[in-house]
Amino acid sequence: MRADRTSLRPWQVATLVALLGFALFPAYWMVSTALDPRASTRGGSLLPSGLTPRHFSFVLGDGGFGAFLLNSALVAVVTVLISSAVALLAAVAVARFRFPLRRQILVMILVAQMVPLEALVIPLFLQARTLHMLNSLLGLAVVYLAFSLPFAVWQLRGFVAAVPVEVEEAAYVDGCGWGQMFLRVLLPLVAPGLVATSVFSFITAWNEFIFALTFLQDDDKYTVAVGLQKFFGEHTADWGPIMAASTLITVPVVVFFLLVQRNLVSGLAAGAVKG
Structure with missing residues (x-):
């Protein structure tokens, strides 16, 4: 039985995932930093130290x-x-x-x-x-x-x-x-x-x-x-x-x-x- 010609090969899937991650990473960094209570001292950590809406409250309120x-x-x-x-x-x-x-x-x-x-x-x-x-x-x-x-x-x-x-x-x-x-x-x-x-x-x-x-x-x-x-x-x-x-x-x-x-x-x- 022939394989479906429209199916992607493993290297194509990996390439798409890499490109998608490259494109979405800036958005992830922006949102995660906005929710990080220690955003100013985050450095190069990929994961935020926690999640808090405090920055959004400050921006919409006092800001x-x-x-x-x-x-x-x-x-x-x-x-x-x-x-x-x-x-x-x-x-x-x-x-x-x-x-x-x-x-x-x-x-x-x-x-x-x-x-x-x-x-x-x-x-x-x-x-x-x-x-x-x-x-x-x-x-x-x-x-x-x-x-x-x-x-x-x-x-x-x-x-x-x-x-x-x-x-x-x-x-x-x-x-x-x-x-x-x-x-x-x-x-x-x-x-x-x-x-x-x-x-x-x-x-x-x-x-x-x-x-x-x-x-x-x-x-x-x-x-x-x-x-x-x-x-x-x-x-x-x-x-x-x-x-x-x-x-x-x-x-x-x-x-x-x-x-x-x-x-x-x-x-x-x-x-x-x-x-």
């Missing part, structure tokens, strides 16, 4: 990290919702309509995605100061929108272009207006691409540090990336609270990814081959 989580969640949600809506409408425009400089606009969108973020700190800071948007979560969300939109428009354009025009024309024949066709026909078909771009927008808004540090001044408006530095001293670092705060930063990203993972994989794959 004020709950407010930072709320600020980041607000900025991320605003960024995801607005960037998804604007990018989808822009993608429909460049994929379905013919207008002057259409190709040049697409090239400019791609070029904007290639500009290093660090090169934009000073220009955006001066512009935000002129518009009185410094030290504002709304101003920070607008900046993140500018970062997210080029990738989102370019990605969604492929999904919109892949939908046959005949499908839209059939909806018109059945009596749908443009708005009904958009909501009932086009939107469900490009939903996987919308999920893929929303993940990128969420991670950008949640993890970004340089612009949040530059734009925000009041402690009560800090996002999680900026608030994390409060647990670093001038000469020492309190590793227990640092790892507890890092765990709290990681959990929402993981949860968001798990919620959209089905559509994310299909969206990235489809966006890579359609256009």
